[in-house]
Amino acid sequence: MMTGEIWTQLSSAITGLVLAWVMFEQYFPHQLRGYLEKYSQKLMSYVYPYIQITFHEFTSERLKRSEAFSAIQSYLGSNSTKTAKRLKADVVRNNEPLVLTMDDYEEVTDVFDGVKVWWSSSKTVPKTQSISFYPAADERRHYRLTFHKRNRDVITKKYIEHVLKEGKLIAVKNRQRKLFTNNSSKNSYAWKSTKWSHVVFEHPATFDTLAMETKKKEEIKKDLTKFSKGKDYYAKIGKAWKRGYLLYGPPGTGKSTMISAMANLLDYDIYDLELTTVKDNSELRKLLIETTGKSIIVIEDIDCSLDLTGQRKKTKEKDDDDQSDKEKDPVSKKKKEAEEERKSGSKVTLSGLLNFIDGLWSACGGERIIVFTTNYVDKLDPALIRRGRMDKHIELSYCCFEAFKVLAKNYLELESHEMFGKIDELLGETKMTPADVAENLMPMSDEEDEEDCLKRLIEGLETAKEEARKKTKEEAVSKAEKADKEGGETSSQVAKENGEISAEEAKENGVIAGG
Numbered sequence: 001m002m003t004g005e006i007w008t009q010l011s012s013a014i015t016g017l018v019l020a021w022v023m024f025e026q027y028f029p030h031q032l033r034g035y036l037e038k039y040s041q042k043l044m045s046y047v048y049p050y051i052q053i054t055f056h057e058f059t060s061e062r063l064k065r066s067e068a069f070s071a072i073q074s075y076l077g078s079n080s081t082k083t084a085k086r087l088k089a090d091v092v093r094n095n096e097p098l099v100l101t102m103d104d105y106e107e108v109t110d111v112f113d114g115v116k117v118w119w120s121s122s123k124t125v126p127k128t129q130s131i132s133f134y135p136a137a138d139e140r141r142h143y144r145l146t147f148h149k150r151n152r153d154v155i156t157k158k159y160i161e162h163v164l165k166e167g168k169l170i171a172v173k174n175r176q177r178k179l180f181t182n183n184s185s186k187n188s189y190a191w192k193s194t195k196w197s198h199v200v201f202e203h204p205a206t207f208d209t210l211a212m213e214t215k216k217k218e219e220i221k222k223d224l225t226k227f228s229k230g231k232d233y234y235a236k237i238g239k240a241w242k243r244g245y246l247l248y249g250p251p252g253t254g255k256s257t258m259i260s261a262m263a264n265l266l267d268y269d270i271y272d273l274e275l276t277t278v279k280d281n282s283e284l285r286k287l288l289i290e291t292t293g294k295s296i297i298v299i300e301d302i303d304c305s306l307d308l309t310g311q312r313k314k315t316k317e318k319d320d321d322d323q324s325d326k327e328k329d330p331v332s333k334k335k336k337e338a339e340e341e342r343k344s345g346s347k348v349t350l351s352g353l354l355n356f357i358d359g360l361w362s363a364c365g366g367e368r369i370i371v372f373t374t375n376y377v378d379k380l381d382p383a384l385i386r387r388g389r390m391d392k393h394i395e396l397s398y399c400c401f402e403a404f405k406v407l408a409k410n411y412l413e414l415e416s417h418e419m420f421g422k423i424d425e426l427l428g429e430t431k432m433t434p435a436d437v438a439e440n441l442m443p444m445s446d447e448e449d450e451e452d453c454l455k456r457l458i459e460g461l462e463t464a465k466e467e468a469r470k471k472t473k474e475e476a477v478s479k480a481e482k483a484d485k486e487g488g489e490t491s492s493q494v495a496k497e498n499g500e501i502s503a504e505e506a507k508e509n510g511v512i513a514g515g
């Protein structure tokens with residue numbers, strides 16, 4: 001048993017003796033007993049020469065994990081593996097060394113500047129215990145540092161600082177990037193202290209493999225790097241250190257791929273936030289508080305996740321009905337919106353999400369990027385995507401020739417080929433997503449070579465072109481028919497003025513329009 005603990009037991013024995021004596025001497029006046037207790041404590045501090053400092057896992061806010069605790073955990077993890085007998089292993093990536101930490105109720109010693117200290121780890125379990133299959137929800141860990149009081153200065157002024165600094169460095173070194181998700185069935189258990197579950201993030205996408213115009217790509221990369229180095233700048237201008245990106249475009253144009261590339265470029269974690277499974281605004285806030293710095297918080301398909309559009313329409317319609325509403329001041333308008341949201345009983349509301357992005361809580365820690373993706377940018381509420389919330393809007397679109405060249409290099413290791421000219425021409429005439437181009441470029445068997453793949457792509461592009469032509473024709477015909485049916489000279493007149501033609505004309509000419 002360590003010296004610190006012997007002293008703890010001895011001290012409680014002495015206190016017990018003193019108290020017993022006080023109780024025995026009942027005729028002692030009340031005030032005198034107070035004095036006695038005070039002096040017995042003082043006496044103890046003379047006899048018991050050790051000082052203890054406790055570091056709790058959760059701070060007094062009880063919401064955020066203490067940074068000191070994490071740093072100590074890493075420090076002890078690397079320093080205690082030689083002496084501690086019981087260790088805990090963490091998730092490991094292939095071929096990487098095991099990450100070990102000291103297990104609960106384990107004790108280790110450390111020596112600093114010739115001074116010996118004792119570290120112990122323990123946890124507190126709530127007093128009201130019911131018999132349960134799961135561990136208690138409120139289980140809180142702590143580390144206790146014990147040292148001799150004559151070393152007080154060295155420990156409090158130098159050693160603790162050393163531990164925290166070392167611990168943070170070790171944590172950075174051992175860091176495995178993580179992909180967090182709130183959409184896990186396990187999360188429904190009440191005992192789980194965190195709402196996020198994670199796996200190690202290993203996506204190979206980088207900006208080099210991302211197919212898009214080089215100029216645009218470089219601009220985004222520059223923007224991201226500037227952000228990640230902008231701690232002082234954000235502090236100077238008095239803004240929370242966060243940045244919002246809105247990625248929009250048709251399916252298969254690389255929105256999700258770009259998020260992985262962003263995380264790989266900056267070495268950030270990803271929090272994939274599934275809004276539909278979030279119970280209410282307060283749960284949303286809790287999720288945000290639990291995110292750490294150096295992370296990208298992603299909400300995919302934002303238009304499908306929330307009934308934001310409906311909400312907006314409702315208010316808009318009402319505004320149109322009621323002229324006086326238009327003149328209403330922003331405060332009462334907001335109140336009205338909140339009231340409507342409350343009545344509609346929707347889980348996470350627009351104002352909840354807006355608060356999530358730029359409210360008070362989002363300033364609880366810096367270095368966070370928020371990314372929304374959508375296929376329909378027009379459907380989103382302007383309030384959600386205004387600059388300042390979503391600082392940068394990036395459109396990911398159909399494959400252009402420059403993007404194709406990136407894919408050809410990735411998939412076929414081709415910088416140029418005689419067929420490239422034809423492909424360039426076809427890509428200018430028809431729309432194909434990078435996902436479809438990539439699919440065509442992937443060899444289907446070992447026998448297939450680059451040329452087969454390029455041929456397949458050309459065929460695919462020609463088919464797409466033909467289909468698009470047919471579709472435009474059909475649309476023009478049905479539009480013209482409709483105009484004819486609605487009849488009257490006026491409408492056909494208008495149609496003609498607008499460059500549209502009658503159904504018959506359309507059929508005769510085999511119409512070509514748009515594209």
Ligand SMILES: Nc1ncnc2c1ncn2[C@@H]1O[C@H](COP(=O)(O)OP(=O)(O)OP(=O)(O)O)[C@@H](O)[C@H]1O
Pocket residue numbers: 209210211212249250251252253254255256257258374375396434435436438
């Ligand atoms: N710009 C791109 N560069 C490289 N690969 C791409 C690109 N766009 C799509 N791909 C390929 O297509 C697949 C699908 O792309 P991704 O999931 O990024 O599309 P998305 O825009 O997120 O689509 P959705 O709107 O349906 O979510 C990816 O696995 C990737 O291999």
Ligand SMILES: [Mg+2]
Pocket residue numbers: 255256257300373
């Ligand atoms: Mg996607």
